[in-house]
Amino acid sequence: MPFQLRSMLAAASLTAALLATSLHAQPTPLDPATKALSHAIFKQLIEINTTDSIGSVTTAAKAMRTRLLEAGLPAADLTLAGPNDRKQNLVARYRGAPGSKLQPILILCHLDVVEAPQAEWHTDPFKLVEKDGYFYGRGTQDMKDNDAILVTNFIRLKRQGFIPNRDLILALTADEEGGKSNGVDWLLKNRPELVKAEIVLNPDAGGIDANHGTPTVMVVEATEKLYGDFQLSVKNPGGHSSLPTKDNAIYHVADALSRLEHYTFPFELNPVSRAYFEKMATLEKGSVAADMRGILRTPPDPAAEARLSAVPRYNSVLRTTCVSTMFSAGQAPNALPQFAQSNVNCRILPGHTQEEIRQQLVKIANDAAITVQYKDDAGALFDKGTERVSPTPPALRLDVFGPLNKVVNALHPGLPILPQMEVGASDSVYTMALGIPSYGISGIAIDIDDLRMHGRDERLSIASYDEGVDFYYRFLQALTQ
Ligand SMILES: [Zn+2]
Secondary structure: OOHHHHHHHHHHOHHHHHHOOOOOOOOOOOOHHHHHHHHHHHHHHHOOOOOOOOOOHHHHHHHHHHHHHHOOOOHHHEEEEOOOOOOOEEEEEEOOOOOOOOOOEEEEEEOOOOOOOHHHOOOOOOOOEEEOOEEEOOOOOOOHHHHHHHHHHHHHHHHOOOOOOOOEEEEEEOOOOOOOOOHHHHHHHHOHHHHOOOEEEOOOOOEEEEEOOEEEEEEEEEEEOEEEEEEEEEEOOOEEOOOOOOOOHHHHHHHHHHHHHOOOOOOOOOHHHHHHHHHHHHHOOHHHHHHHHHHHOOOOOHHHHHHHHOOHHHHHHHOOEEEEEEEEEOOOOOEEOOEEEEEEEEEEOOOOEHHHHHHHHHHHHOOOOOEEEEEOOOOOEEOOOOOOEOOOOOOOOHHHHHHHHHHHHHHOOOOOEEEEEEOOOOOHHHHHHOOOOEEEOOOOEEEOOOOOOOOOOOEEEHHHHHHHHHHHHHHHHHHOO
8 A cells, every 4th residue: 555545534633533532442362272373373474585585475475375285275266376486466255155156256455565675664564573462574564464364264253164155366466565566456457357356346445544552533435536637738949038039938837737736527426435424424513414415415505515625635535636746947048948747636536537637637738838748657648548447436335334333333332434545556556447346444543643555564462453353354344045
């Protein structure tokens, strides 16, 4: 998960945190055998270096395969597959009831971690260190915690003889954090039969936000905005600055940016943002709650929409946003500029393509001198945007949210569940692109002021880890009974 994504979750749930009364997690002690097993698997995974630079995802995938094999999953259902020796993914299929007509549930867990320079850490990042009630190590928050939790629960359920009503598929994958061999993308393109599913769960997104150890909200990621960079530019012959003309490259671009500043993309709700505001209206108070109910009405109340749009974090849920983030121009203090250009960064609502937004930017600029190009992740410029689109999400599935509500209520009575549209990107981007409903769900609670994924001294409270083990144990059964 990108660090920024989790930070945004924290910001969005601040209000909820302030409103939270005294929700305390129910004590859910794990039985000693489960605790020992889950801690041993966590330790094993943390201590296998899976960074892109010198680590091996394959070593971790093989270690988990051995454990699942020993628990009784047949070798034929434990497939190692990937593009090269260091990037083998493990796909583990836990068979459901024979003859079941239900399509599988796929769970995505990336095994790779970001780099962890030893010199910056107070402990060895590739040793699981227990200290002051915390587990320290690279991947304790992102996301070897949930890797270990899912493997533990597959083993535990298998040993107990649990038979789900459909196949459960666990994909332990490479290169979510970086590298050239994203495991989810690779599997969907090269071994689609292994990961074909009706529903995707991705514990790398979403999770429980806590405030000084008290859970305040469970965020479930249910759709994502699409990222897009565009370049507005003007080239000009220039000339001596003592002879200014109206045809000035800087003024062209500056005027277009001014028009962009005053342009508002259309207000638009989808099933996820609708569910988000329905829930937020119960967490907020007074006029803000009333405005949220106002935009949900048919037709929506324009005054309520305008007031909510003034709050950046709500505005970003209501519409596509585009903002100028970089500007460069001119070649000398005493010359008319031969060029001016600005990067415009857009976060595009589901259902709209990058090319559609590029064309809209052309209209907003409204100046034949300006070229609007799409810029890809590598910085290359194209005259057209791609047809990539984050598909409009389907309605939240009751067969997922029903069991989720039940389990969350048992573990954290009264904890609100907040469906969210994210601006960052997780591996769900690949399955969402295929139209498969994909939900970021995690039972791990992290304090909003203790977000350390990708940072130094990454840590997770041991109590939170144990609760996360218990959460997926209950949730997998509730989903498939
Ligand atoms: Zn992650």
